[in-house]
Each structure stands twice: as structure tokens, then as C-alpha cells.
Amino acid sequence: MCVSCAWPKPVNYHPFEFCENGAKATLWELTSHRCSPDFWRDHTVSQLRGWKDHDLEMTGRLTHPLRYEAATDRYVEVGWDEAFDGIAKVLKVLEKDSVVFYSSGHASLEASYLYALLARLYGNNNLPQSSNMCHETTSVGLNKVIGSPVGTIVWEDLEKADAFFFFGQNPGSNSPRFLHPLQDAKKRGARIVTFNPILEQGLISFINPQSPADMLTGRETQISDQYHQVQAGGDIAAILGICKHVIEADDRALAEGGERVLDVAFIEEHTTGFEKFVEMARSSSWAEIERESGLTEVDLRKAGEVYIGAKNVIGVYGMGLTQHSQGALNVAMVVNLLLLRGNIGREGAGCCPVRGHSNVQGQRTVGIAEKTKLVPMDKLKELFDFDPPTKDGITIVDAVKGLMSGKVKAFISLGGNLVRAVPDQKEMERVWAEQELVVMVSTKLNRSHLFPAKAAYILPCLSRTEIDKQETGNQAVTTEDSFSHISGTVGKRTPASKELKSELAIVTGIAKAVIAPRPKLKWDEWTGDYALVRDLIEYSYPKDFKDYNARMFQPGGFYRGNSAHERQWMTPEKKAVFTAPDRLNALSFANVSGRFRLVTIRSNDQFNTTIYGYSDRFRGIEGTRDVVLMCEEDIRAAGLSAGQDVTLVSDFDDGVRRELAGLKVIKHDLPRGTVAAYYPECNVLNSIDHHDELSKTPASKAIPVRIEPSDANEG
Numbered sequence: 001m002c003v004s005c006a007w008p009k010p011v012n013y014h015p016f017e018f019c020e021n022g023a024k025a026t027l028w029e030l031t032s033h034r035c036s037p038d039f040w041r042d043h044t045v046s047q048l049r050g051w052k053d054h055d056l057e058m059t060g061r062l063t064h065p066l067r068y069e070a071a072t073d074r075y076v077e078v079g080w081d082e083a084f085d086g087i088a089k090v091l092k093v094l095e096k097d098s099v100v101f102y103s104s105g106h107a108s109l110e111a112s113y114l115y116a117l118l119a120r121l122y123g124n125n126n127l128p129q130s131s132n133m134c135h136e137t138t139s140v141g142l143n144k145v146i147g148s149p150v151g152t153i154v155w156e157d158l159e160k161a162d163a164f165f166f167f168g169q170n171p172g173s174n175s176p177r178f179l180h181p182l183q184d185a186k187k188r189g190a191r192i193v194t195f196n197p198i199l200e201q202g203l204i205s206f207i208n209p210q211s212p213a214d215m216l217t218g219r220e221t222q223i224s225d226q227y228h229q230v231q232a233g234g235d236i237a238a239i240l241g242i243c244k245h246v247i248e249a250d251d252r253a254l255a256e257g258g259e260r261v262l263d264v265a266f267i268e269e270h271t272t273g274f275e276k277f278v279e280m281a282r283s284s285s286w287a288e289i290e291r292e293s294g295l296t297e298v299d300l301r302k303a304g305e306v307y308i309g310a311k312n313v314i315g316v317y318g319m320g321l322t323q324h325s326q327g328a329l330n331v332a333m334v335v336n337l338l339l340l341r342g343n344i345g346r347e348g349a350g351c352c353p354v355r356g357h358s359n360v361q362g363q364r365t366v367g368i369a370e371k372t373k374l375v376p377m378d379k380l381k382e383l384f385d386f387d388p389p390t391k392d393g394i395t396i397v398d399a400v401k402g403l404m405s406g407k408v409k410a411f412i413s414l415g416g417n418l419v420r421a422v423p424d425q426k427e428m429e430r431v432w433a434e435q436e437l438v439v440m441v442s443t444k445l446n447r448s449h450l451f452p453a454k455a456a457y458i459l460p461c462l463s464r465t466e467i468d469k470q471e472t473g474n475q476a477v478t479t480e481d482s483f484s485h486i487s488g489t490v491g492k493r494t495p496a497s498k499e500l501k502s503e504l505a506i507v508t509g510i511a512k513a514v515i516a517p518r519p520k521l522k523w524d525e526w527t528g529d530y531a532l533v534r535d536l537i538e539y540s541y542p543k544d545f546k547d548y549n550a551r552m553f554q555p556g557g558f559y560r561g562n563s564a565h566e567r568q569w570m571t572p573e574k575k576a577v578f579t580a581p582d583r584l585n586a587l588s589f590a591n592v593s594g595r596f597r598l599v600t601i602r603s604n605d606q607f608n609t610t611i612y613g614y615s616d617r618f619r620g621i622e623g624t625r626d627v628v629l630m631c632e633e634d635i636r637a638a639g640l641s642a643g644q645d646v647t648l649v650s651d652f653d654d655g656v657r658r659e660l661a662g663l664k665v666i667k668h669d670l671p672r673g674t675v676a677a678y679y680p681e682c683n684v685l686n687s688i689d690h691h692d693e694l695s696k697t698p699a700s701k702a703i704p705v706r707i708e709p710s711d712a713n714e715g
Helices: 020-029 037-041 053-057 080-091 109-122 136-146 176-187 212-217 235-256 264-270 274-283 286-293 297-309 327-340 360-365 377-384 396-405 425-432 503-514 523-528 530-540 632-637 681-685 710-714
Strands: 066-069 074-077 099-103 163-167 191-195 226-228 313-317 350-353 410-414 437-442 455-460 476-480 485-490 596-601 627-630 645-650 659-667 674-678 703-709
Touching: 020 176, 037 074, 066 080, 080 410, 080 437, 080 455, 080 503, 099 109, 099 396, 109 360, 109 377, 109 410, 109 476, 109 503, 109 530, 136 327, 136 350, 163 297, 163 327, 176 191, 191 297, 226 297, 235 274, 235 286, 235 297, 235 327, 264 327, 286 297, 313 327, 327 350, 360 476, 377 530, 396 425, 410 503, 425 681, 437 503, 476 530, 503 523, 523 530, 596 681, 627 632, 632 659, 645 681, 645 710, 659 681, 674 681, 681 703
Parallel strands: 099 410, 163 191, 163 313, 191 226, 313 350, 410 437, 437 455, 596 674, 627 659
Antiparallel strands: 066 074, 066 455, 476 485, 596 703, 627 674, 645 659, 645 703
């Protein structure tokens, strides 16, 4: 399975299927460069803070476990047992609630299950995960309205959809394999309607690299039939406008004795809250909807006509929808739209959130969760003969605030680059280094390593592409994709170093050193045979993982099921819920003169915080990431010029000055008032208090900022 995103691998995938993101991620791990202990003879941690993220990772694969030595400001080689014992020495004296067990969303289901077990045996549920920073809004928002925390479609639905409605998702940069089924959909006549502040090439047209004819002739497939540049934070109003058009069309049909537009039978049997939502849609004026969405009534009605004309509709969304102060309401609005015509729980229709990390969804499935209600604690008690902690753990936002207040004193990080990934980056660098202990399981150097705590360890791990040989032979691991399918993987490459351990072996190594022995804790046996861990997972989650070991290499993966896909609504109401929005934008701040809405973006030359290079060819930006994208009208109105150096300054109302200097203004096609710049560099501008109300996902797609010209900075 791909080491990059969580897009599914279908049963009948193309034998020469190529994904640029997957190829880059794989080659990044298979680099011949090595960052051995010798590297530290010529480099101190303080010196490396001046390096760019790309240059840090270009040093290559980490080869030996390392411990930070404050006297020399360097990392030094340490033996594995010595590292585990040093970690245990600190953890045993800390208050249990002061320790956080973070996971990046890449580790396998097997390693993740044992990692969650380690945290609970230690004594807390502090298990935040990278979804806290991207799709936790999906987990919370979808669960509230349809009773399922994940998307409802399966692969076959893509082949039967008549229309796709995209909201804040960019497959060209983030999930290129999605473009293939979209091209197939276009060939059979499906319609695609896109809502995104930024014109993204992958949703405009596409040349299929698997098609020799397309490659030789340059023949493109037009993807979007309609492309609406909604202003940042305006999706609630835009979706409401579509719904309003659909409801008005149904009113006319009812008055004229025609065929109903709404799926009345579905709404009556399967939903609640419909009347209140319809009343709100009818009472909202088109003037309000236009003002908040930045789109015209005419355009929204055109989108509504596509929706009405399609029998089966899939609603696709990404972080452009989830990373807002009202991200959960954004998600609920997508569900409202789908519910109007029964587009959830039948073939060719449903809700499709596109996830990032390759196992970010699966880790939640097997227990990496801070909410105790999501975990079968009774099964854990039975299996391992202990009383799991009953107090809910903390999210990433709470963890960062805990670091700032001094309540959090240690971080165990199973992958990731958390210092770079979270808001309030500068403050995070300071408080990260003040901890008693930081342990990072990593494949390469990253910025989080450069702010070592009082005790700091880097534990290098195997990649998924490498042979994982344990006592019973080469081991397989499993992951879950965005469509809730579980698939197995066997690494085939020679490990980058003989000193590397698997993620699972590192977890069990820490566990053996920290947790007192118990007859039912068989860390060595589990390390020697991962199939035993899969047996534990199946026992803990029997409905999801029936016949786990027997089915893990089933082509396309085995489906663990989804209640909403079967129209079984696991909400308190036992029905899908229409949500009447109490507002028409997803913002936590007012629209005032001089304030812009900053959208953070990724290039096709990166994966999350990993920067592969400096070529954002889809946007025509080469050789730099130090840019801010603005429309021509905003550049002119602000008294700026293309190519001018500026500073972005946070306009979040908390009295803290956050800034990012040295950015060059680039003219780009954007709505008025919306600007864009790269993640993770822009995390320095966002406040940890600026997040979705329900999920606490950082609101990185509409950060309030002002723009200062360089001469103002110098003055």
C-alpha cells in the first residue's frame, strides 16, 4: 500500500498506475543518503535551526538511535536498550496526565493498536493524532449528523455517480489517483461542480499519464463543468444557495402537480430536522447568500440545476472545508445537500472526505483516540488484565496549550513533525524544548528534532517499503484507506541500516521498559509475530476485523463496513440530521477593511510538512516557497505591486504579534479578500485558539491577516 495518502487501491487497478505523490514519497524513503552519527561531528543542533525543512530531510535516512547531549549541543549514538531505559526512567517519575502519546497517522494498524495499549497501561488516554489537525472535523461533524465518523462511499460508487460536487479539495496536488476515476466519470457523461477559492489545475483539466495517446498528443480531459471560486469561509452560504434552489424547484413542482424534486420518502423515513432547515433556507435572502459566498445567484442556481439533474451525487471535500472555525457546520451543510435527494446510503452516491496520511483513519479505528467512548475498554480489561483509565485524554490543541502552561511535560511522537505542523509555531519551538522528555520515532531529520527537551531521543524506524524481519520471519502490516478498506503490505527493500527497528518493535521496546510485567502482556511474542497482534485487534473489534489474518491480502482490501452506507443512522435520533445553520460563514472574525483571509496551501512538491522541492508547477511557482498569492484587484487596492516583498501579520484578536516576513507578492486568480501562502511556513501566523468549535481542528483555511510592505517593516 502507498506510503503517501489514503486513497484506495481498487481491485482492478491499472498495472502501470502512476501517482506522482506516491512515487515521491516512496523515493524519499528509499534515498541512498544517510544521516549517520558521523553527521553530528560537523553540525550542532543550534546551527541546523538555520536550515530549511527540505535541506534537513535531504541529509537522508537516520541510521542509529540518538540521544541529545546538551554539553555539546549534538545528538550522539545510543544503544537501543540504553535509550529505552533512559525513556523509562523519566516516564516513571512524571505525573501520568503530563505525558502525551502522539501519532502522525502513518504507522500501521498493528503498531497503532499496541501504541494505544501502551498509553493506557501507562495511565492516560492522551492519544491525539494528526487527524486533530485536518479531518477531526469530519470525525466529529459527520458523526453528529449521520452517526458515522468517516465517509460513506466505496470504490464502486465512483463508477456509478452521475455528478460530483467538490468542496475545498484539490486532487491534483493531494490525491492524484482520484483523477483517474474522475476522467472515467467524465467519459460516461458525469458532471463535476467545484467550489474552491483557488483555481486548481487538477480540477480544471487533466492529461492522463497512463494514456499513451493523451501523453503523445497533450490531449486533456476537462474535469470541472462548473468552477466556482467561493471566498474563503463562504461555503456555508454557497451550499445553502444550492439547497435553496433545489427547495424552490420542489415547491414549484408541488404547486404545478409535477414530479417532486426532493426525495420525500427518504426524508420522511430517514431524517429529522428537515422543516427547520427548509424554513431557514427559504428565509435567507439571495443578497445575503451572495455577500457571504462571493458568488452570484445565477451561478449557484446553475450548480443547483446540475444537482437536480443527477440521479446519483457524491459530495467530495477536503481540508478546505474542515479547517475553519465552523468546519463542522461546513460538513453538516454538505450532508444537508446530499440528504435533500437521498444521496447517502445508496449506489453511486454519498459523502467522500479525502484523507491525507495513509493510515490516519485506521489508527482511530484501532484505538488511537482521546475519547474513551470510542474505545472498547471492557475488551482491553479482559485481554490484558488491567483497569484502563476512564478519563478522556487531550486533543492536539489541548496538548499545545498544556505545553504552554507547563502542564504537559513529555511527548512520545510516533512519527510526525509536530513543532512544524501546529499553530503558534514560534511559541511551540520554545515550549517544546522546555519539556522533561521528547521521544521521536522518525525516518529522517525534521525541525522538531532541533528543539530538544531536557531528555531527547530520536529512534529511527523502518519504512513500510523495507523488509521487516522478526523472529517468525518477514512481517506484514496493514492500513485502512479512506473508503474503510483494510489492506496488507509486505516490505521488500533492504533496510537503510541494520540498526533500524520497526515502529512496532520500538513501541514494544518502550513498553517493556516502562510497564511492569504482567502474564498477559506478551511484548516479545507480539514483536516476533504481528499476526498475533491482528488476533488481538480482531477480538477487540470483532465486527470490523472478522477473519482479519485470512482476509488482509484480499484484492482491494476487505471492507470493515459503514452504518450510514447501509442507512443505519447511529445518531441519538437514529436518523440522519438536517442542520439549520445559525450563520452564513465559517469565520470567527468580522470582514473589516485591510483584513484578508489567508488560505494555507500545499504544492505538488510536498507531502504535509515534507518538502520534496521547490517546483509548484500547477501554479507556475518555481524555486521558492516564500510567496503570497493575491488577486490583481487586491494588489492594486493595497497599494502593492507584483514582485514586491511584504510581511504577513496575524490579525487574530489576542494582542500577540505573529508575522511572516520576506514574502514576494504573486498575482494569482483568487476572490477579493482571499490570499494564499504555503503550509507549514504559515503556521507561525495562526493562533492555537483559532480552531473549529467542535473538533478543535486548527482553522488554517481562513486565518485573519494584514499585509505590510517591506518598507513599512524597515521603518
